[in-house]
């Protein structure tokens with residue numbers, strides 16, 4: 545069995561996508577952005593716009609001293 549090297553198709557590692565921030569061709573180093581600056585801009589967008597963490601209500605421990613008459617402490 546002899547396998548022929550396929551030379552009809554160039555092997556693409558990743559499809560080129562434009563930078564989501566400015567639309568320039570993205571760099572592999574800053575994928576999917578074109579530069580560290582655009583990555584930073586995108587990060588700030590997230591932090592500024594959609595940074596929403598649901599507030600967790602801490603249970604109130606005021607009821608800790610509940611009247612428990614069933615104690616048999618001497």
Ligand SMILES: [Zn+2]
Nearest residue numbers: 563566578582
């Ligand atoms: Zn960019």
